[in-house]
Structure formats: C-alpha cells, structure tokens
Amino acid sequence: MQFRLTGLTTAALGAGALLPNTAAAQTMDLSIELPRIRVAEYHKPYVAVWLEKEGQPARTLSVWYDVDKRGGEGTKWLHDVRQWWRASGRTMGFPADGISGATRAPGVQKQRLVAGKGGMPALTPGQYTLVVEAAREVGGREVVRLPFAWNGSSVTATAKGASELGAVSFTLKR
Amino acid sequence: MKFAKPLFALAAVSALVAPAAIAHRMWLLPSSTVVSGTDNWVTVDAAVSNDLFYFDHRPLGAIPTITQPDGAEGKAEHHNVGQFRATFDVHLTQQGTYRIAVVNQGVFGRYTLNGETKMLPRGTTKAQLATAIPAGATDVQTSEMVARNEIFVTQGAPTNTVFKPTGEGIELVPVTHPNDLVANEPATFQFLLDGKPASGLYVTTILGGGRYRAAPKQMDQRTDASGKVTIKWPEAGMYWINVTPNAPRPEGEGEGPRPQAQAGAQARAPRPEGAPQGMRGVPSGRRVSYTTTLEVLAP
Numbered sequence: 001m002q003f004r005l006t007g008l009t010t011a012a013l014g015a016g017a018l019l020p021n022t023a024a025a026q027t028m029d030l031s032i033e034l035p036r037i038r039v040a041e042y043h044k045p046y047v048a049v050w051l052e053k054e055g056q057p058a059r060t061l062s063v064w065y066d067v068d069k070r071g072g073e074g075t076k077w078l079h080d081v082r083q084w085w086r087a088s089g090r091t092m093g094f095p096a097d098g099i100s101g102a103t104r105a106p107g108v109q110k111q112r113l114v115a116g117k118g119g120m121p122a123l124t125p126g127q128y129t130l131v132v133e134a135a136r137e138v139g140g141r142e143v144v145r146l147p148f149a150w151n152g153s154s155v156t157a158t159a160k161g162a163s164e165l166g167a168v169s170f171t172l173k174r
Numbered sequence: 175m176k177f178a179k180p181l182f183a184l185a186a187v188s189a190l191v192a193p194a195a196i197a198h199r200m201w202l203l204p205s206s207t208v209v210s211g212t213d214n215w216v217t218v219d220a221a222v223s224n225d226l227f228y229f230d231h232r233p234l235g236a237i238p239t240i241t242q243p244d245g246a247e248g249k250a251e252h253h254n255v256g257q258f259r260a261t262f263d264v265h266l267t268q269q270g271t272y273r274i275a276v277v278n279q280g281v282f283g284r285y286t287l288n289g290e291t292k293m294l295p296r297g298t299t300k301a302q303l304a305t306a307i308p309a310g311a312t313d314v315q316t317s318e319m320v321a322r323n324e325i326f327v328t329q330g331a332p333t334n335t336v337f338k339p340t341g342e343g344i345e346l347v348p349v350t351h352p353n354d355l356v357a358n359e360p361a362t363f364q365f366l367l368d369g370k371p372a373s374g375l376y377v378t379t380i381l382g383g384g385r386y387r388a389a390p391k392q393m394d395q396r397t398d399a400s401g402k403v404t405i406k407w408p409e410a411g412m413y414w415i416n417v418t419p420n421a422p423r424p425e426g427e428g429e430g431p432r433p434q435a436q437a438g439a440q441a442r443a444p445r446p447e448g449a450p451q452g453m454r455g456v457p458s459g460r461r462v463s464y465t466t467t468l469e470v471l472a473p
Contacts, residue, residue, distance in 0.1 A: 071213075072211060072212060072213075073211075075210055075211040075212070076209075076210060076211040076214065077210070078210035078211070079208050079209055079210035082471060082472070083473065085208070085210060086354065086356070089210065090208075090210070090330055090331040090332075091330075091331045
C-alpha cells in the first residue's frame with residue numbers, strides 16, 4: 001500500500017473499518033535530553049521533531065517555541081530551526097493545533113505522541129527517519145537523526161547529540 | 175512593467191556613480207532572505223564597491239522597485255543615501271517571495287547637429303528615441319542599457335509570482351528557488367535574454383567576505399543550451415552573481431553608461447534585426463546585465 005502523509009489519509013484511516021488504527025493506536029514515547037549549558041545568557045532552545053519518509057513530504061510532530069509571546073512574536077525566530085523550517089515549518093500555520101508547544105527546560109523531556117492526534121500520523125510499515133533539531137538563541141543549533149524501520153508492532157531507536165541535544169530516543173508501539 | 179521608477183533610478187545612479195563606478199560592482203545586500211512569521215522587516219544595504227560586500231566606495235542611491243508576492247508594488251521605506259551606502263527597509267506583510275529590484279533601463283547617446291555635439295537627455299527611453307534625435311542630426315551614436323539588479327526575500331514558503339519575465343534584458347527563472355539554497359546542494363537557474371533562454375551567458379559567482387581571505391572564491395561559468403547554469407556552493411554565505419552576454423572584466427562588469435566606442439565593442443547582445451549602426455530611432459549598441467545577491471544557508 002502506498003503511504004501518504006496527508007491529513008486526509010489519516011482521517012480516512014481513522015474512519016476505515018478495514019485498516020487497524022484507532023482501536024490500537026500507534027503510540028510514540030519520545031525522550032529528548034536538553035543539556036544544561038552553563039553560559040551567562042541562556043535561553044531555552046526551540047526544538048522541532050519531524051518524520052521523514054522517502055518520497056513523502058516531511059511531517060512535523062512537535063515544535064517547542066515561544067508559543068505564548070504577544071502578537072505571535074515567537075514565530076519570528078522559527079526559521080532558525082533551519083532544517084525543519086525548510087523541510088516542513090515554512091508551509092505550516094502557527095500556532096499549529098496539537099503540534100505547537102512551549103519551550104522546555106534543560107533535562108530529559110518526555111512526550112507521548114498518539115497516531116491520529118496532533119501531527120502524528122498512523123504509520124504503514126517501511127523505512128522512516130525521526131529528526132530532532134534544536135536551535136538556541138545566542139547559542140548553537142544541532143540536528144539528530146534516528147532512522148528506523150517500522151514493522152507494524154514495535155521499534156526503538158536511540159541517538160545522541162554533541163552540543164545542543166543530549167540523548168534522544170523513542171519507542172513506537174501499537 | 176512600469177518605467178517611471180527605473181528611469182528615475184537610472185538618472186540617480188548616473189548622477190551618483192558615473193563615471194567613477196565603472197568597473198565597480200553594484201550590490202544589494204538584504205539583512206535576511208528567509209524569514210518566518212507574518213510581520214517582519216528586512217533592511218537592505220545598497221552600494222557600489224570592488225570588494226563584496228564592503229561599502230567603501232559609493233552608495234547605490236536609486237529608489238528600488240518592490241514587488242510583493244501577490245504582484246502588487248510594495249514600498250521601500252526609510253530610504254537614506256549616505257556617503258558609502260544607501261539603506262532602505264521593506265515591510266513584509268504577505269506570505270511568499272518578494273523581489274527588490276533596481277533596474278537601469280534607457281538609451282544613451284549623442285549626435286551632431288549644426289556642427290555641435292549633443293548628448294541625449296538622461297532618461298530617454300527606446301520609444302522616445304525617434305523623437306529625441308532631431309531631423310538633420312548626423313553622427314548619431316546611441317546605446318541601450320538594461321541593467322537589472324534584484325534580490326529576493328521570502329516570508330514563509332517560497333512562491334514564484336515575482337519571477338514572471340518581462341521580456342526585457344536578462345532575467346532569472348528559478349529551477350531552484352533563490353530563497354531555498356543550502357551549501358551542500360547545487361542550485362540551478364535559468365537565464366532569459368529578452369524573454370528567451372540564453373545560452374553562453376557569462377555567469378560570475380563570488381562569495382562575499384573577501385576582505386578576510388586571500389583567494390577571491392570566484393566561479394566563472396556559462397549558461398548551457400537551455401540558458402541554465404548549475405552552481406555548486408563551496409560553503410554557506412552571501413554570493414554576488416553577475417550575468418552578462420560578454421566576458422566580464424576582471425573587476426566585474428561596470429553598470430554605469432559607457433562611451434559608445436566601448437559599448438559597441440563589448441556588448442554582443444543581439445541588435446534589433448536589420449538595424450544598421452547609428453540608424454535614427456534604433457539604438458546601435460546594447461548593454462544588458464543581470465546582478466543578484468543570493469544567500470546560501472548552512473545545512
């Protein structure tokens with residue numbers, strides 16, 4: 001079956017009786033470590049999480065930024081999360097329902113993503129890459145990529161950043 | 175296309191930079207080329223200098239023409255002409271790609287009437303040429319110039335409305351969008367001359383920041399049979415691109431009007447068919463050029 005990362009398909013899948021979906025929704029437990037960086041001027045990083053599949057448009061799962069700033073001011077620096085902005089962000093509207101979130105403090109940050117909710121699609125088996133990018137004001141930027149094969153039941157992937165990101169891992173289950 | 179502003183621009187540029195600026199490079203340098211959000215400003219430095227992008231010679235004082243993503247004309251705000259550079263701001267309120275352009279277009283020349291040599295008034299257009307030169311004029315020497323200098327800024331996702339060709343001079347048609355450039359990906363652009371793909375154009379690409387390195391980091395290429403050129407960026411940065419039908423001089427193509435004798439020898443852009451040298455009402459020479467500044471981002 002050809003996989004399409006569109007909201008329409010997600011909706012169709014949700015409504016379809018033939019395909020497994022909401023009854024046993026795919027759940028991704030994501031763990032992103034934001035290292036404590038001892039600098040005079042520290043700002044919590046903007047972080048974007050997205051899913052890539054060859055031949056498909058990238059799909060944003062989560063963006064942490066200054067979502068509450070007055071007049072949408074926080075969106076002004078979204079383009080600094082550069083790879084994500086080009087892959088997906090620039091075609092989106094903000095705030096994005098179920099995708100936008102506030103910036104997070106240093107430490108291990110957990111997030112649960114459920115297929116069919118927010119930006120998380122129901123995945124068909126195949127090769128994917130989960131990408132996490134962090135960009136910090138008056139700081140650096142780093143991208144961590146986690147390629148994985150989804151077999152329809154369970155997968156775990158782990159990677160580690162060197163500067164703006166610590167350990168990044170996820171478990172995807174159905 | 176409206177000519178009112180470019181003509182004014184032409185006069186302004188001629189007054190400000192000619193003849194000293196000949197053989198210098200004209201450039202527009204935006205503060206950002208890729209922005210997010212719905213309400214942003216970009217500021218632009220406009221100058222003429224040898225080294226890119228250092229304003230150390232003359233300002234480029236022409237009022238630019240702004241084209242918004244929806245095709246409507248925008249406004250250059252806070253325009254200021256200083257000793258070495260001009261600056262202006264553009265308020266981005268639409269989503270998509272903006273064009274900020276300085277187009278120098280017009281006819282230059284001279285003729286002899288009753289033993290007296292006269293210059294064509296500044297701002298003469300090709301259409302006015304027949305009436306601008308009085309009957310009985312001899313030794314008519316005229317040259318047309320279309321020098322296009324434009325930059326692009328995108329708020330949100332890139333769009334293509336501002337790339338609709340006018341059919342005059344050299345124009346850029348994106349294969350790769352000029353606001354979608356990353357250092358590790360080659361970019362392809364097509365160049366048109368008077369609306370048609372132009373092969374063999376000289377494309378000079380120079381990385382800015384030359385003051386702090388010994389090598390100029392310049393690439394010299396020609397457009398292929400379909401008018402296309404593919405540029406491999408050596409690194410991220412601001413690049414100055416200049417496109418001419420003739421081989422550029424080492425310092426880069428000057429943008430100011432040149433005496434007819436030089437222009438005739440250098441400009442090999444096609445002349446209107448069947449136009450003999452110096453015929454009244456038809457420019458005998460032609461200079462066309464295209465200049466842009468492109469920002470290439472790090473991956």
